[in-house]
Amino acid sequence: MTSLEVPAIPLRELTTLRTGAAPARMLDATTSAELVAALQEVWARGEDxxxxxxxxxxxxxxxxxxxxVVRILSTGVEELPSPHEGRIRLRVQAGHGWDDLVAYTVARGYAGIEAMSGIPGTVGAAPVQNVGAYGQEIQETLVEVELVDEESDGPVVVPAAELGLGFRTSVLKHHYGASPQRRAVIVSVTLDLAVTGDAGRVIHGDQLRRALGLEGFEPVPLEWVRSRILQTRAAKGMLLDEDDADTHSAGSFFQNAIVSEHFARTLPPECPRWPVEPDLDTVTVIPLDSYVGLAPRAERPDGMVKVSSAWLIENSGIRKGFRLPRSRAAISTKHALALTNRGGASAAELSELARFIQGRVHAEFGLLLQPEPVLVGVEL
Known part of the structure; x- marks a missing residue:
């Protein structure tokens, strides 16, 4: 056993879906240097x-x-000057809790990620799937990441523009049935945020305004935005709670589907849909060495819309709280997109439920829902 290797813990104790046995080996990395060392050791051994x-x-x-399994436990936030007036940069270690970071920024009056309050997981995982909520995504404030892969001698800095960030995706994400375009591990993340102090900010994005119930365009405190978002997520069972089985999930198990406008017209008109376009309440961060005096125009991909997978599930005849006979896996009673472990459910039970949902939606609407979590040793 190396200095970083620890007794392996069953993965059902370390994942919010609560499945998985202990792996063959486990290494804990509490600093960026330890993370790089652990990965290099694993790669040298040729292990999965x-x-x-x-x-x-x-x-x-x-x-x-x-x-x-390499556990990323590194934490820490470093404040850095931003080249943009009225802004600040934060370099954050990959193992830092995402919501801990949001709380840190809100408390200091740093705006740009407050709508993503309550999202579980770590900062290092956030760029991998371009996390977002209520029209706000990490790509709006992400400057760069520090990452390491098998081809590099150590960590390298990669600008956000090279990560292929899209709707819940990047070149680093392991999509179901496919390998990531670049198999690398994030060591740290750098964000560029607006300094608003106690003044708050004006919210322009329609999706966030609807979620907050805003009518006017007066500045609102960041703490108020965070509080309202946390209340909304809690009502949907999307805040982890040991005593609430509805929260024993991986969040939204299926992605909201991105389809052509032509296909969307085949769906019932009541199915909620949104144009695939950026939230214009954003600041685009452009590296100074590539700035030529003009900001890139935000353009909507031609003919694509996002449709509500939760609506498709419920209107295929599957209701919140649904479970298959004798199964310990069920859809959340609060949110149709969340598959939950009601206590001791196996991965096989959750997979069976996921396949059943996919089959019903496909039979009813001709659309195959895609899973959002990373699947390890699981087939759907």
Missing amino acids: WFVLGGGSNLFVGDEPFDGA
């Missing part, structure tokens, strides 16, 4: 591997993982 942060976007199979 994956990294584990908060375990909130991971669905692990029942059979023990025959490889190494």
